[in-house]
Structure formats: structure tokens, C-alpha cells
Amino acid sequence: MTESLLDAALAEEATKKSGLIWVQGSGPARALWHVWTEGAAHIVGDGPGEQPLPGLTDGGRAQVTVRSKDKGGRLVAWDAKVVELAPHSAGWEAAVAELKGKRLNAPDSEQLTERWARECRVLRLEWQGTDRELPSGSLAAAPLPSPYTTRQEIPAALPRLLFKRRKRTS
Incomplete structure (x- = not known):
């Protein structure tokens, strides 16, 4: 019981501090921006101009890999239950309030939440357990x-422009 609580706390703290998490549903793993609120990671996507969320379905499972903020290496991996939040529900409103503050370079900041309600999915990734098996090899992929x-x-003139010597004026 205590070990499970410590694993949950580690997953929560690491996920809160990381700007990106790697999420793998039934498709390939993708780096996704997120927010941690109300005890779970929340992501938004699958709409025009938003991050793709392939392989993540309501009620499905996903594996979340969190990287270290300072070194970028794998810190912890945890299993998640994927829950799609209904637009304008209480959980959706709370998640979107946090997500909106973290969304960078949105072309329509004023109508962002309405666009997300119409065109995007907001997913809640609920912690289900920590993956204790460390990979034996590299996780590098194309x-x-x-x-x-x-x-x-490269434009043909670029090397000449970059390596052109300046004349000294003395």
C-alpha cells in the first residue's frame, strides 16, 4: 500500500514538473503538452492547429513516460486510463481553465475554449500504476x-555568405 502511494506521488510530481510527456495508446508514442490538475494529466488535441491524439480512446489504456526536466532522460513511466471529458461538464471546465493558461501561440485566444468544445477532445489520463520494468535497450525511434x-x-549562396571573411578596417 505504501509503495503504491509513493509510486503515485512520484508519477504526479514528475508529471507536474515536466513540460512534455510521452503518451502511447494503441499507436506510436507521441510527445504531448499537458497540465496536471485534479489528480490527473489532462491533454487537448485532435482539432485544427492542435496536437494529434492518435490511438487514445475513451476507456482505453495508455502508457505515459515522463522525462527529467534537467537532463531530459526517462524519469518514470506509468499506466493510465484514458477518459474523454464531455464538453462543458464540470471536469472539462476545470481542465480547460488550466489548459488555456498553458496553451502557447493560440491563434484565437478569446474563442479558444469554444473552439475546443466544438472541434477538439480533452482527455484525462488517470494514474493506474507505475511501470517497474525498465527497458533493456534504447528507446530511440525514427x-x-x-x-x-x-x-x-541549402541555398547555393549560403556557404559563401556564412564563410565570407570580413575586411579589417584599421
């Missing part, structure tokens, strides 16, 4: 395909 990329061909 990046997921995405239409968003900054990788392009």
Missing part, C-alpha cells in the same frame, strides 16, 4: 512522418 518540416535544400 521520427513520425509529418507534413511540417523545416529541412530543405
